[in-house]
Amino acid sequence: MDNRRNLFFYYPQEDELESQLKPLFELAKKNRFNLVEDPxxxxxxxxxxxxxxxLQVVRKTGFRQDCLYMGISRSNEAGLYCDFSLDNYDEMVNAIMSEELEVRRFPIIDVNINGEATFQCLNEASIRSTIIKTIVIDVFIDDNHFERFRGDGLIVATPTGSTGYNKSTHGAVIDPKIPCFQISEIASINNNRYRTLGSSFVLDKERKLKLEVLQDGNDYPIVGLDNEAYSIRNIKDLTITLSDKIVKTVKLKNNSYWDRVKRTFL
Incomplete structure (x- = not known):
């Protein structure tokens, strides 16, 4: 068996989708790809x-560095990570066979919580209040105090994550070829008593961001890691850096990141 041609498919277990995928499975086997059950x-x-x-399969498989990820969207789904459509699987297999593909490398962030556990994120990490009360966070850049934030929360987005939750809070859309991460505010309070920057800002790959939560009764915030949410007791701080890891995805040569941004938003 040629291990370089081993494919693992991750998808919702739905009867209709299973029937749609059968021709793709057969086409893959016909072209000497091996379908495996263990990622x-x-x-x-x-x-x-x-x-x-x-996002789910990248997380569940541990942000593997020794494989390629490929995204296939269905006609009713958005797919900024997905270069391929289930409606055109012939085109997808032909592109693979004729090598009309390139490898795209997406940066990810490391998120350390309370100096104990570290998680990776491909899209974004967020920290938000879970009660009808603002959360207060001291923001440090490279261990230097930058601001005291008071509001609903903060989002720390990767370049590819900049088009999601971050964009909805008026953050910038960032080219994924730039190794950086972006911090955006969620409903900050800005008045004569409280003051923050009031806009998103971008940090270089060498920077370290630390978010210290002031323990003023809002001690059970929600921490979002990509599309999963965790309520962690007594969160004291989050330390966020750009990871040494990347996520390698398969892309069509004529389908850039900005082509997909244009199709999605314009």
Missing amino acids: KEANIIISVGGDGNF
Whole structure:
């Protein structure tokens, strides 16, 4: 068995989707690809079902550095991580066979909580209040105090995550070729008593961001890591840096990140 041609498919277990995927499975086998049931055996991991599913499979497989990820969207789903459509699987297999593909490398962030556990994020990390009360966070850049934030929360987005939650809070859309991360505010309070920058800002890959939560009764905030949410007791701080890891995805040569941004938003 040629391990370089091992495919693992990750998708919702739905009867209609299963029937749609059968021709793709047969076409892959016909072209000498091996379908494996364990993602650890795959060198190409394929997500079917839009960006949410793509984020989920990257997380569930541990942000693997020794394989490629591929996204396939369905007609009713958004897919900024998905270069391929389930409606055109012939085109997808032909592109693979004729090598009309390139590898895209997406930066990710490391999120350390309370100096104990570290998580990776491909899209964004967020910290938000869970009660009808503002959360107060001291923001440090490279251990230097920058501001005291008071509001609903903060978002720390990767370049690819800049088009999601971050964009909805008026953050900038960033080219994923730039190794950086962006911090955006969620409903900050700005008046004569409280003052923040009031806009998103971008940090270089060498910077370290630390968010210290003031323990004033809002001690159970929600921490979002991509599309998963955690309520962690007594969160004291989050330390966020750009990771040494990347996520390698398969892309069509004629389909750039900005092509997909244009199709999605314009």
